[in-house]
Amino acid sequence: MVALNEKVESFTALATSEQTVNNESLAGKNTVIYFYPKDNTPGCTTEGQEFRDSIKEFKACNTQIFGVSRDS
Secondary structure: OOOOOOOOOOOEEEOHHHOEEEHHHHOOOEEEEEEOOOOOOHHHHHHHHHHHHOHHHHHHOOEEEEEEOOOO
16 A cells, blocks of 8 residues: 555556556546456456446545456
């Protein structure tokens, strides 16, 4: 977890749908990054669905969510 008074080093990452995520795209927003080991497993799928089902509440709090996996 990065505290509010800490800075994240400059980075750029590729995301799904040909999106690019970088420091500028995260600036001024709360961000949740969750990591899961494998696509399409019961636990990981449930976790992703819970974030999806709560997206309105997260957006109301100016929060974006990213799931990260080594799988495609």
